[in-house]
Amino acid sequence: MIDKQVKTTAEAVAGVRDGSTVLVAGFGAVGVADNLLEALHEQGARELTIVANNSGNGDYGLARLISSGRVRKVICSFPRSGDYSAFLNAYRAKSLELELLPQGTISERMRCHAAGLGGFFSPVSAGTKLGEGKETREIDGRLHVFEKPLKGDVALIKANKADRWGNLSYIKSARNFNPVMAMAADLTVVEVDQMVELGEMDPEAVVTPSIFVDRVVVVGASA
Amino acid sequence: MTPEPLNREQMAWRAAQDLREGDYVNLGIGIPTLAASYVPPGREVIFHSENGILGMGPKPAPGKEDPYMVDAGKNLTTLVAGGCFVHHADAFLMIRGGHLDVSLLGAFEVSETGDLANWTTEDPAFPPGVGGAMDLAVGARAIRVIMEHTSKKGEPRILKACTYPLTAAGCVKRIYTNLAVIDVTPQGLIVLELIPGMTLEKLQELTEPRLQLSPDWKVLAPPAAPKARAA
Numbered sequence: 001m002i003d004k005q006v007k008t009t010a011e012a013v014a015g016v017r018d019g020s021t022v023l024v025a026g027f028g029a030v031g032v033a034d035n036l037l038e039a040l041h042e043q044g045a046r047e048l049t050i051v052a053n054n055s056g057n058g059d060y061g062l063a064r065l066i067s068s069g070r071v072r073k074v075i076c077s078f079p080r081s082g083d084y085s086a087f088l089n090a091y092r093a094k095s096l097e098l099e100l101l102p103q104g105t106i107s108e109r110m111r112c113h114a115a116g117l118g119g120f121f122s123p124v125s126a127g128t129k130l131g132e133g134k135e136t137r138e139i140d141g142r143l144h145v146f147e148k149p150l151k152g153d154v155a156l157i158k159a160n161k162a163d164r165w166g167n168l169s170y171i172k173s174a175r176n177f178n179p180v181m182a183m184a185a186d187l188t189v190v191e192v193d194q195m196v197e198l199g200e201m202d203p204e205a206v207v208t209p210s211i212f213v214d215r216v217v218v219v220g221a222s223a
Numbered sequence: 224m225t226p227e228p229l230n231r232e233q234m235a236w237r238a239a240q241d242l243r244e245g246d247y248v249n250l251g252i253g254i255p256t257l258a259a260s261y262v263p264p265g266r267e268v269i270f271h272s273e274n275g276i277l278g279m280g281p282k283p284a285p286g287k288e289d290p291y292m293v294d295a296g297k298n299l300t301t302l303v304a305g306g307c308f309v310h311h312a313d314a315f316l317m318i319r320g321g322h323l324d325v326s327l328l329g330a331f332e333v334s335e336t337g338d339l340a341n342w343t344t345e346d347p348a349f350p351p352g353v354g355g356a357m358d359l360a361v362g363a364r365a366i367r368v369i370m371e372h373t374s375k376k377g378e379p380r381i382l383k384a385c386t387y388p389l390t391a392a393g394c395v396k397r398i399y400t401n402l403a404v405i406d407v408t409p410q411g412l413i414v415l416e417l418i419p420g421m422t423l424e425k426l427q428e429l430t431e432p433r434l435q436l437s438p439d440w441k442v443l444a445p446p447a448a449p450k451a452r453a454a
Contacts, residue, residue, distance in 0.1 A: 027274040027311075028297035030290070053311075055350075078352040081297065091350050098350055103273060104315030104358035111312045123361045124319060129343075129388040130353065172291035172308055176274045179310035207310070 004166040005195060005216045009039035012189045012217040016045045016154050023152035023181040024052040024062055028081055031174035033158040033191045035219040037061035047072045051152060053103060053177060055079035055087035066090050077103035100130060105147055107180050113149035114183035122147055152185030162192045166213030167206045175207065182212045191219045226420035228401035229445060236261040236449035238327055238369050238399045242268045246324040249359055252296035254369045255327035260451035271323060273355040275314045278306020281452055318355065319362040326363035330370045332385040335432035337395040337407040340387035360391035372400035372429055379431045402426060404443060411435055416443035
């Protein structure tokens with residue numbers, strides 16, 4: 001019998017190696033797998049590259065990983081969000097590297113990896129400072145830059161419901177980056193509010209199909 | 224008479240009057256977000272939020288707040304009847320792929336050819352943040368900017384060439400300021416509306432590139448306190 005559920009968040013993040021690229025879903029504080037981020041902090045992996053939209057909030061989750069020096073690099077679109085003091089301190093101390101990318105470029109680069117493609121040309125950032133150094137091509141009279149696929153070693157996902165196969169559904173705008181990140185990592189780990197019986201989820205309402213999911217842990221309801 | 228500049232709500236109100244029935248519209252953070260409240264009654268405009276909401280409503284009434292419903296600025300928001308959710312890559316497919324009719328954005332600077340600078344002031348003490356600004360500037364069919372006409376020091380923000388790094392070149396089609404409504408055209412900047420007491424000569428002193436007054440120009444006079452739509 002297939003059963004992707006594990007009992008603890010520690011089991012869920014077991015085996016994450018130093019130097020891993022970790023996809024951290026969420027938008028602001030909504031749809032973030034904070035319990036898995038806390039468990040990753042306990043687990044101790046270092047030299048991490050984090051892919052996220054923002055750069056952590058307050059003193060927990062991603063912010064805690066950053067303030068305890070576990071993060072080497074952050075790839076994000078908008079670090080200045082909420083209480084991002086942990087990131088700001090590390091940024092000013094130059095103890096981590098920031099790679100700033102347009103928000104849609106981050107999500108499409110991950111989808112590109114998930115889809116097995118070798119990259120794409122985008123007009124976004126062409127001719128701007130963020131497009132500098134990228135290969136360019138004029139397509140139908142418009143300048144484009146080449147963007148490579150972006151792969152995670154691990155994705156930390158927050159969903160509402162899962163079944164034992166790992167089919168997932170989300171709540172409202174907490175969906176955000178979760179589905180695309182769940183598709184784009186070698187190891188996809190999910191924290192959920194509740195498990196349901198196989199067959200109980202409406203097949204039309206499954207947003208992330210189980211093929212993308214490796215481990216699921218129940219953490220109880222939170223935003 | 225000393226011209227009285229528009230306040231934030233009045234600027235948002237003016238921009239909202241130009242949204243048409245059936246338009247799909249993305250609102251940037253700041254003043255543009257306020258525009259959702261000032262669409263004329265009875266006109267259906269569908270708002271898109273980059274974090275995956277199509278059919279975003281006004282801010283929630285007291286007691287109706289939902290922590291799972293946030294807008295691009297992470298403020299609490301609502302869903303209208305007919306609204307739905309998509310994931311991030313699809314939200315940006317809608318933006319980049321030309322599916323949005325209008326994007327209302329804030330700006331630091333706009334050039335006379337419609338170059339937009341709104342993502343970094345290159346302040347070394349703070350990290351830059353681009354968010355969805357470049358995707359919107361490139362992808363939406365019409366980019367309209369809402370901004371104060373001058374900086375806090377009174378310096379022009381409509382310039383011959385932007386001094387801050389560009390978000391995208393040549394994308395801005397219309398500018399709503401606290402003093403005027405200006406179109407960016409191949410013939411240059413055309414002033415469509417001026418607040419009461421403002422003249423082209425006075426506005427020109429606050430604007431670097433040359434302005435032309437439209438022969439059909441109008442007075443820009445929003446309600447003193449525009450009535451916001453309720454949730």
